[in-house]
Amino acid sequence: MIHIHQNLEEIRSELIRTAESCGRPPEDVRLVAVSKTYPTEAVMTAYAAGQRMFGENRVQELETKVSALPNDIEWHLIGHLQSNKVGKAVVLAQWIHAVDSIALIERIDRLAGDNGTRPKILIEVNISGEQSKEGIASSEVETLIDAAIKCKHLELKGFMTMAPFDAEDAELHAVFGGLRRLRDAMAAKFGIALPELSMGMSGDYHIAIAEGATMVRIGTAIFGVREG
Numbered sequence: 001m002i003h004i005h006q007n008l009e010e011i012r013s014e015l016i017r018t019a020e021s022c023g024r025p026p027e028d029v030r031l032v033a034v035s036k037t038y039p040t041e042a043v044m045t046a047y048a049a050g051q052r053m054f055g056e057n058r059v060q061e062l063e064t065k066v067s068a069l070p071n072d073i074e075w076h077l078i079g080h081l082q083s084n085k086v087g088k089a090v091v092l093a094q095w096i097h098a099v100d101s102i103a104l105i106e107r108i109d110r111l112a113g114d115n116g117t118r119p120k121i122l123i124e125v126n127i128s129g130e131q132s133k134e135g136i137a138s139s140e141v142e143t144l145i146d147a148a149i150k151c152k153h154l155e156l157k158g159f160m161t162m163a164p165f166d167a168e169d170a171e172l173h174a175v176f177g178g179l180r181r182l183r184d185a186m187a188a189k190f191g192i193a194l195p196e197l198s199m200g201m202s203g204d205y206h207i208a209i210a211e212g213a214t215m216v217r218i219g220t221a222i223f224g225v226r227e228g
């Protein structure tokens, strides 16, 4: 038996405690409850406990949940987005976290325009440089920002990253701190606000918060271990 309500309460207290221990205002760290693979009933339990931001990594699953769940949920698409799914994504998700190419930015802009939406996007950066990781290299970030700030039908809000699966604390600090420094440099260079840093999952969110995360994406610690 998974106690979603209790897990959520514990995570919330832990987010507040962690933010305060880093001298950050707790409201600057928001929780995206990652509900991928869990049934709509699990989302509803978290919803009943007051949770309103949820993350999904597949458009099809997102579609099923959006149609079954209350419409004041803010949906975050956190997985890699294929170009043939963009049309649905811009209608279903208010946030798209893993934007990783100019082509994708331009397609989101065009299809959001067609559908009368304006999603908030985050550019996914592969800070660690790990080959297997998704996201663009730090050196490519400027060209994507250039493309995004020309778009009318999307809003660039910041960056997202994933740490290597088995990283030790020092590497987690380097990755998450690296994303924050990149953000600071880009915000200064372009003269724009890039307020959001989506980083930190169940196993590494304490360090992500210490390094400036504004959105943590937590699944397992709320809903339990995923099957399959």
Ligand SMILES: *Cc1c(COP(=O)(O)O)cnc(C)c1O
Pocket: 034, 036, 057, 078, 079, 162, 201, 202, 203, 217, 218, 219, 220, 221
């Ligand atoms: C699944 C997933 C998460 C949540 O991971 P947990 O370890 O279950 O907290 C966060 N971010 C992304 C991109 C994911 O795919």
